[in-house]
Amino acid sequence: MIDRALPEVLRGRGYRVTPQRVLVREILQRSAGHLSAQDVHAAVQARLPGVELSTIYRVLELFVRLGLVAKSDLGEGRAVYEWCPEHAAHHHLICEHCGGVTHFGSPRLGALIAAECAAVHFEPRDVDLAVAGTCRQCRSASG
Amino acid sequence: MIDRALPEVLRGRGYRVTPQRVLVREILQRSAGHLSAQDVHAAVQARLPGVELSTIYRVLELFVRLGLVAKSDLGEGRAVYEWCPEHAAHHHLICEHCGGVTHFGSPRLGALIAAECAAVHFEPRDVDLAVAGTCRQCRSASG
DNA sequence: ATTACTGCAAACCCTTTGCACGGTT
DNA sequence: AACCGTGCAAAGGGTTTGCAGTAAT
Numbered sequence: 001m002i003d004r005a006l007p008e009v010l011r012g013r014g015y016r017v018t019p020q021r022v023l024v025r026e027i028l029q030r031s032a033g034h035l036s037a038q039d040v041h042a043a044v045q046a047r048l049p050g051v052e053l054s055t056i057y058r059v060l061e062l063f064v065r066l067g068l069v070a071k072s073d074l075g076e077g078r079a080v081y082e083w084c085p086e087h088a089a090h091h092h093l094i095c096e097h098c099g100g101v102t103h104f105g106s107p108r109l110g111a112l113i114a115a116e117c118a119a120v121h122f123e124p125r126d127v128d129l130a131v132a133g134t135c136r137q138c139r140s141a142s143g
Numbered sequence: 144m145i146d147r148a149l150p151e152v153l154r155g156r157g158y159r160v161t162p163q164r165v166l167v168r169e170i171l172q173r174s175a176g177h178l179s180a181q182d183v184h185a186a187v188q189a190r191l192p193g194v195e196l197s198t199i200y201r202v203l204e205l206f207v208r209l210g211l212v213a214k215s216d217l218g219e220g221r222a223v224y225e226w227c228p229e230h231a232a233h234h235h236l237i238c239e240h241c242g243g244v245t246h247f248g249s250p251r252l253g254a255l256i257a258a259e260c261a262a263v264h265f266e267p268r269d270v271d272l273a274v275a276g277t278c279r280q281c282r283s284a285s286g
Numbered sequence: 287a288t289t290a291c292t293g294c295a296a297a298c299c300c301t302t303t304g305c306a307c308g309g310t311t
Numbered sequence: 312a313a314c315c316g317t318g319c320a321a322a323g324g325g326t327t328t329g330c331a332g333t334a335a336t
Contacts, residue, residue, distance in 0.1 A: 016290055016335050037325080052293050057326065059291095073218035075271055077300075077325055093265045104259050112255060113274065116247050121279035122236045128218055129272045131256065136264035159310050159315060180300080195318050200301065202316095220300055220325075 009066060020044065020051055024059045028069060028083035034092075034101045036080050074101065074130050091127075095135035097142065102135070152209060163187065163194055167202045171212060171226040177235075177244040179223050217244070217273050234270075238278035240285065245278065 006025055007017045027043045028035060035043075041056045060081050063069035070082050074094055080101065082090070091105040110127070117124045134142075149168055150160045170186045171178060178186075184199045203224050206212035213228050217237055223244065225233070234248040253270070260267045277285075 018291065018335075020292075054327075055292060073216075075216035075218070077220045093260065093263070095265075096268065102263070102265075104263060104265070106259060109255055109259060112252055113272075116249060116252060117236065117274060117276070120236070120245070120247060121282065122238075122245075122247070122274070123277040123282055124274045125239065125276040127272075127274050129256075129270075131260060131265070131267045131270050133260070133268040134266040139264065139266055161316065163317075197302075198317060
């Protein structure tokens with residue numbers, strides 16, 4: 001599937017297929033998602049020592065540009081990357097206690113946001129919704 | 144009104160009234176809102192040279208803690224501050240062409256987000272919704 | 287043989303922090 | 312006189328960039 005497509009996508013556009021890029025793709029695909037650049041870096045290092053963090057950023061940026069990876073800004077300067085999230089609305093719930101990040105979002109929510117943008121003639125390109133709070137587990141645990 | 148209240152709020156909680164704090168409040172109140180720390184700093188400098196950026200951050204942080212100012216994360220490491228936004232839902236539309244930031248958001252939107260959080264037993268504390276795209280003016284200007 | 291990509295190191299931006307002096311109470 | 316708040320300077324975290332050598336084509 002996409003495993004096969006990557007080399008073609010890269011070469012087709014004049015980019016090269018490198019171990020670093022293959023590894024980053026693999027890690028993002030395997031993970032449940034929501035990896036920071038540092039997370040990816042750590043995972044890459046485990047299998048290919050010597051890879052620099054700056055390389056990770058460059059690979060991630062390329063993948064985002066190619067539409068292979070989605071980048072989400074969680075605020076406070078934290079950004080996370082996911083491999084091709086197919087669900088249209090993938091907003092984030094960030095637990096302030098355990099740091100966990102989960103998805104939420106419905107078509108209704110997406111439609112409502114789009115409608116409100118349209119009402120003021122704003123053309124949305126990227127919707128970033130992040131809710132900070134307490135997740136189910138931490139709620140029952142601490143209170 | 145709030146102009147009067149500031150000294151009381153500060154002194155009442157053991158904080159001091161300083162020219163820097165008064166000036167920051169004044170600037171935030173006068174502005175249409177959405178000022179970055181650097182924006183505030185520049186405006187303060189104009190009237191009180193020598194004020195440090197770190198002071199601005201400290202004053203802003205204090206005001207946020209006192210509930211006088213709202214801080215919003217626009218992503219990409221950009222945070223903006225507004226004086227006491229009374230409207231409950233004050234989400235942001237960020238124009239990628241002119242850099243302008245405007246408000247949007249309805250009770251319905253807030254309610255829907257709250258409902259979706261509740262559905263997964265997530266207790267929201269801070270909702271941050273930022274939509275990047277093209278504003279009305281830039282749409283008609285550029286085509 | 288090209289030339290894209292990487293490692294390395296430095297720079298960058300926004301923000302935070304330690305410290306001693308000066309201002310507010 | 313107490314001590315909070317500021318200026319100053321340095322550090323911090325995440326991210327970006329310049330450069331020369333290396334690897335993919």
